[in-house]
Amino acid sequence: MSIKVENVSFVYGKGTPFEKKAVDDISFCVKKGEFIGLIGHTGSGKSTLIQMLNGLIKPDSGKIFINGCDITADKVNLKEIRSKIGLVFQYPEYQLFEETVYKDIAYGPSNFNKSKEEIDSVINEVISLVGLDSSILEKSPFELSGGQKRRVAIAGVLAMSPDILILDEPTAGLDPAGRNDILACIKNLHEQKGMTVILVSHSMEDIANNVDKIMIVSDAKLVSFDYPSEIFKDSEMLKNIGLNVPQVTRVVNHLKQKGINLGNNIYTVEAAVDAILKYVKEES
Amino acid sequence: MLTDITLGQYFPIDSVIHKIDPRAKILFTLFYIILVFLADSYVTYGLVALFSISVVVLSKIKFTVVLKSLKPMLFVIIITAVINVFFTSGTEILWSYKFIKITKTGVVNAVNMALRLIFLVVGSSLLTYTTSPIMLTDGIERLLKPFSKIGLPSHEIAMMMTIALRFIPTLLEETEKIMTAQKSRGADFESGNIIKRAKALIPVLIPLFINSFKRADELATAMECRCYRGGEGRTRLRVLKFGIIDLFSLIIMLVFSILMITFGVLNI
Numbered sequence A: 001m002s003i004k005v006e007n008v009s010f011v012y013g014k015g016t017p018f019e020k021k022a023v024d025d026i027s028f029c030v031k032k033g034e035f036i037g038l039i040g041h042t043g044s045g046k047s048t049l050i051q052m053l054n055g056l057i058k059p060d061s062g063k064i065f066i067n068g069c070d071i072t073a074d075k076v077n078l079k080e081i082r083s084k085i086g087l088v089f090q091y092p093e094y095q096l097f098e099e100t101v102y103k104d105i106a107y108g109p110s111n112f113n114k115s116k117e118e119i120d121s122v123i124n125e126v127i128s129l130v131g132l133d134s135s136i137l138e139k140s141p142f143e144l145s146g147g148q149k150r151r152v153a154i155a156g157v158l159a160m161s162p163d164i165l166i167l168d169e170p171t172a173g174l175d176p177a178g179r180n181d182i183l184a185c186i187k188n189l190h191e192q193k194g195m196t197v198i199l200v201s202h203s204m205e206d207i208a209n210n211v212d213k214i215m216i217v218s219d220a221k222l223v224s225f226d227y228p229s230e231i232f233k234d235s236e237m238l239k240n241i242g243l244n245v246p247q248v249t250r251v252v253n254h255l256k257q258k259g260i261n262l263g264n265n266i267y268t269v270e271a272a273v274d275a276i277l278k279y280v281k282e283e284s
Numbered sequence B: 001m002l003t004d005i006t007l008g009q010y011f012p013i014d015s016v017i018h019k020i021d022p023r024a025k026i027l028f029t030l031f032y033i034i035l036v037f038l039a040d041s042y043v044t045y046g047l048v049a050l051f052s053i054s055v056v057v058l059s060k061i062k063f064t065v066v067l068k069s070l071k072p073m074l075f076v077i078i079i080t081a082v083i084n085v086f087f088t089s090g091t092e093i094l095w096s097y098k099f100i101k102i103t104k105t106g107v108v109n110a111v112n113m114a115l116r117l118i119f120l121v122v123g124s125s126l127l128t129y130t131t132s133p134i135m136l137t138d139g140i141e142r143l144l145k146p147f148s149k150i151g152l153p154s155h156e157i158a159m160m161m162t163i164a165l166r167f168i169p170t171l172l173e174e175t176e177k178i179m180t181a182q183k184s185r186g187a188d189f190e191s192g193n194i195i196k197r198a199k200a201l202i203p204v205l206i207p208l209f210i211n212s213f214k215r216a217d218e219l220a221t222a223m224e225c226r227c228y229r230g231g232e233g234r235t236r237l238r239v240l241k242f243g244i245i246d247l248f249s250l251i252i253m254l255v256f257s258i259l260m261i262t263f264g265v266l267n268i
Ligand SMILES: Nc1ncnc2c1ncn2[C@@H]1O[C@H](COP(=O)(O)OP(=O)(O)OP(=O)(O)O)[C@@H](O)[C@H]1O
Pocket: A012, A013, A020, A021, A022, A040, A041, A042, A043, A044, A045, A046, A047, A048, A049, A090, B003
């Protein structure tokens, strides 16, 4: 499924003294199967933008096409669109409410009228996808740890078998292991199932390690939408909007200033390790 | 949207009305409410309208915002007016059809009630629009102080009100957040019969309650950690003082009251 966004804008609290422009004339296109990273500082409008993509927020102006279908038009079937676009909210553990983890994960698919057998098999699939043991299914979601709740919430969205997966800072507040697990699971979904993924994050590292393309928003505007290699070339631009290149890229740039040229386009630790090994070999 | 509700909201603007001492403002509002009930003629309604409009203008709050505050009350106002029109007996009948009669007293009563309700809502919303919740509860605490002699826990009441007011927007925001999250999981709050709709709210209410209890617990712990132990011996950051603006507003209020009493009660 593809996403096409044309000149959308949105203002919170229109006509009150608290008016706040959250999305300002943003346009972009995401092709089927792409893995997009969305980054921007706090309050730049990321969450607002992604909530528009499944019709939770209706833009004040502009159009959004999902697979060619205009979801901003009147009388579109939003429920159908929401079943195809899985949206994992920031701190999604707040949405847990059922007696058992099983029932909570089943809430999404049963809203979309899936049969009991379908739900059963999909739950067993997603629970292992997010790295949880199936013994957890009979527990109450409220007696889980924060990280487990987060995974259950993500499983609840995955259980709807969406074609497009949008995650709003899924790793915020998790330990490094939990973070890596969740990112690996997302990457896995993208690679194995060809799912289109949009990952919102504050961490350049998380984004750099995983995505095909990066979208940068700043003060409600889309600043840049390009491949990581292009984005990380311009560290000045990133600094100006309060972001930075990944830490390893900074190290590589410093080394370059000191006369050690490891090459360009290094923004993951693995790439840096390879480049350093190569450099050391060549020098000796 | 839920967060569009303006009743009980504070608008931080720099105006003379905002600067009036909260104690005085609360008392003035109570007075205003009593005075509104004295109004029953063109002159007195004119006075009330003039007074209310001037206060709105001075407070620099947009008229549209003030009108919006009437929206949730519109239903009550209309019902009251309708009941008054149809169920007041009187001698002078304007229109009748079978057992339904509309009397002149009825119409007059209906107009009276509607106008009074409108002015009441406008007046009391202006109080909350122009007074921050903290100032408001500070004012209430001070006004209730004399009653603590007879065992009224004035500080505790004020603290409870501060906390409750403080968390209304948070709760609304959270409700909206949980609702959108469940909507993206296919929840449908808009269609179906009343039972279906009530059921659809369960996935919103349960997390909301659980989070509120958790938050109350955390807040209590946090207050205890900062050695909160009730009102005894507590001094305050902002000491309320009676200033020149308060004097002016008192004079204006007195003039307004005298005019209302002369025209309203004595019918001069
Ligand atoms: N419900 C709301 N009502 C009013 N203003 C809002 C609301 N939600 C967000 N805003 C405002 O809109 C702007 C964009 O908010 P948004 O949540 O989209 O930011 P974000 O990029 O997701 O930030 P973060 O990284 O902190 O999650 C912010 O300035 C915020 O104050």
